Amino acid sequence: MSEVTTFSATVSATTRDGVLVVTIDNAPVNATSANVRSGIDKALAHAETDPGIKSVVITGAGKTFIGGADINEFGKPAIDPPLPDVIGKIEALSKPVVAALNGAALGGGLELALSCHYRIASPSAQVGLPEVKLGIVPGAGGTQRLPRLIGIPAALDLIASGRIAKAGEALSLGIVDELAEDDLTATAIKAAQKLTATPPRRTGELPVAPADPAEIEKASAKILAKARGQKAPAEAVRLIASSHRPLAEGLADERTTFLALRDSREAAALRHIFFAEREASKVAGLENVETPPVTTLGICGLGLMGSGIAVAALGAGYSVIGLDQTQEAAEKGHERIIGLLERNLASGRLDQSGFDAQKSRLFVTASDADLAPCDLVIEAVFDDLAVKIDLFRRLDKVIRPDAILATNTSYLNPDEIAAATAHPERVLGLHFFSPAHVMRLLEVVRCEKTAPDVLATGLTVAKKLKKLPVVTGVTEGFIGNRIFSAYRREAEYLLEDGALPHEIDAALEDYGFPMGLFAVYDMAGLEIAWARRKRQAATRDPSERYVEIADRLCEAGRLGQKSGRGWYAYPDGKRTIDPEVTAIIETERAKKHITPRSFSKDEITRRMLQAMAAEGETLLVEGIAARPGDIDLVMINGYGFPAHKGGPMFVKN
Numbered sequence: 001m002s003e004v005t006t007f008s009a010t011v012s013a014t015t016r017d018g019v020l021v022v023t024i025d026n027a028p029v030n031a032t033s034a035n036v037r038s039g040i041d042k043a044l045a046h047a048e049t050d051p052g053i054k055s056v057v058i059t060g061a062g063k064t065f066i067g068g069a070d071i072n073e074f075g076k077p078a079i080d081p082p083l084p085d086v087i088g089k090i091e092a093l094s095k096p097v098v099a100a101l102n103g104a105a106l107g108g109g110l111e112l113a114l115s116c117h118y119r120i121a122s123p124s125a126q127v128g129l130p131e132v133k134l135g136i137v138p139g140a141g142g143t144q145r146l147p148r149l150i151g152i153p154a155a156l157d158l159i160a161s162g163r164i165a166k167a168g169e170a171l172s173l174g175i176v177d178e179l180a181e182d183d184l185t186a187t188a189i190k191a192a193q194k195l196t197a198t199p200p201r202r203t204g205e206l207p208v209a210p211a212d213p214a215e216i217e218k219a220s221a222k223i224l225a226k227a228r229g230q231k232a233p234a235e236a237v238r239l240i241a242s243s244h245r246p247l248a249e250g251l252a253d254e255r256t257t258f259l260a261l262r263d264s265r266e267a268a269a270l271r272h273i274f275f276a277e278r279e280a281s282k283v284a285g286l287e288n289v290e291t292p293p294v295t296t297l298g299i300c301g302l303g304l305m306g307s308g309i310a311v312a313a314l315g316a317g318y319s320v321i322g323l324d325q326t327q328e329a330a331e332k333g334h335e336r337i338i339g340l341l342e343r344n345l346a347s348g349r350l351d352q353s354g355f356d357a358q359k360s361r362l363f364v365t366a367s368d369a370d371l372a373p374c375d376l377v378i379e380a381v382f383d384d385l386a387v388k389i390d391l392f393r394r395l396d397k398v399i400r401p402d403a404i405l406a407t408n409t410s411y412l413n414p415d416e417i418a419a420a421t422a423h424p425e426r427v428l429g430l431h432f433f434s435p436a437h438v439m440r441l442l443e444v445v446r447c448e449k450t451a452p453d454v455l456a457t458g459l460t461v462a463k464k465l466k467k468l469p470v471v472t473g474v475t476e477g478f479i480g481n482r483i484f485s486a487y488r489r490e491a492e493y494l495l496e497d498g499a500l501p502h503e504i505d506a507a508l509e510d511y512g513f514p515m516g517l518f519a520v521y522d523m524a525g526l527e528i529a530w531a532r533r534k535r536q537a538a539t540r541d542p543s544e545r546y547v548e549i550a551d552r553l554c555e556a557g558r559l560g561q562k563s564g565r566g567w568y569a570y571p572d573g574k575r576t577i578d579p580e581v582t583a584i585i586e587t588e589r590a591k592k593h594i595t596p597r598s599f600s601k602d603e604i605t606r607r608m609l610q611a612m613a614a615e616g617e618t619l620l621v622e623g624i625a626a627r628p629g630d631i632d633l634v635m636i637n638g639y640g641f642p643a644h645k646g647g648p649m650f651v652k653n
């Protein structure tokens, strides 16, 4: 092996038996930053001119091959050489180049690998072109080279969804040529030596396999319907579907499209979300806090919420002890959890051995004492203060003094629950969203006395559960429901001022919400919010504007879709505008002497967005939310706010 040759601060190489082994070492994810690009460029020139070098291997240091282009460089002045040029040089090199994928090859990383003449992956490697999730299309040949390698339908599936494929799938699709079971670099060197006997196989020179136009049409239509107005998936479809034209033409079109999208508001919004997600778990003061190991989770209350939490916990490898009030209720909970696991088995998300392993880690009981081995107990019982306090007092007697207690309350004050226990410092809130095994968002509530290691453990467990944790302080409804209340309030003001439920819903759906607010109410049922309003009636500030329309609906027995009527009527199950609702609204307006006026869709969304952002500002001032990005994450991942708009705080700027 030769001495190490350094091509740039992040790219170096050694020569082994005529093979130049180039390593990219640009922590944390080996993104193709400017000095990576210039380093590879120089390594290629060296390989081309040094007669002692017969072939090249490109690999990454650490656990990632290349995580993609450096997103931090987007929006800054361009630095030469551009990635497409470097990639073009790799493909054109007269000597064979092998990509040795030691880990994730994503975005520009996979595009670089596609331009190599052979690809070997370690079994832990993953590949993907997730650019659409950042509001862009691949900009360094991905939309043109991938179809040449795997055909248009498979490329459409990968690029337009942005999904990540594991090494096994990458092999069966033909994205990688070989999996290295042992030493990846040694296997890649052998392959590179063998390849010198034949002319390099250049992906860009391969023909695109003919595909059934009807199949392409069907796949494209499905992608566009799912995109809900986002630009990038549509552009990706267009570029992939036309990839049979000459490579240079396709690449030029792809580049122009990439640059235009990169500079769009949509892409800026999605980048904001990308970085906000990574920021969210960085909590001031927790940097050096050690967290105790957690292996056994207790879950109290095995209804829909508790069962969902149990499924997430079993999937993350925890042992679960589920508690319910009676043995019969506990057995029912067991059945519900197993039913959810069986669904995962049937859909292929879980194989038989995984199912058996998860089932063997589940135990249910009606006896508090059985929770003794738990490291963390999460309660998901009825949202009533007395019920929760009684439970926590009982738990106090059976769990270890260092075990953590978490409440899943949505609206109660967790400080009051904590105060009822012997160790309030070990209490925090873990506010899951329903269904808890599906929804990614988890509000981690820092109570007044929560100890730093308890909060840090909550974050660690959340990540292991594959959730997106966002820390919130204590306030009624935490971050999400506080903002949701403001949004709901504004919608009700709009109703009283002249807009109708379907007009508000249409404006929100046009903006990108999957469903309008009043349609969501009807789906969820109106009675819980009605009960809360009745509880709050005595303490409500009489000078505050209060809209009574929802109360009138509930009093008329219109409790939502379940009762066949709510904000809409549901003849034959189909949501329909109901003149009876319009009449109730008009009566309420008349009572307050309001002369209704009409609102445009833009005006409706503007007022709703302003209400959310104003409440968000208040949460920041009160110190309930640490960053605007945290608020955006909550609204996107828990309340259907369209991700490509960046969240209410991003929109405001």
Ligand code: 3H9
Pocket (backbone or CB within 6 Å): 028, 029, 031, 064, 066, 067, 068, 069, 070, 071, 072, 083, 084, 104, 106, 107, 108, 109, 111, 130, 131, 134, 137, 138, 139, 140, 142, 275, 278, 279
């Ligand atoms: C692209 O490639 C465009 C091309 O088609 C065309 C070009 C011409 N850049 O996620 P983690 C940072 S677009 C800059 O927690 P993990 C991240 O912010 C790109 N920084 O790690 C974080 O920083 P910090 C297409 C990046 O191990 C740190 O790395 N590629 C980038 O859980 C750790 O991140 C993608 O969309 C980046 N590209 O997961 C892939 N990526 O520590 C995006 C990450 O300061 N990346 N950072 O908070 C990922 O999916 C994951 O980061 C990855 C590692 C799976 C790679």
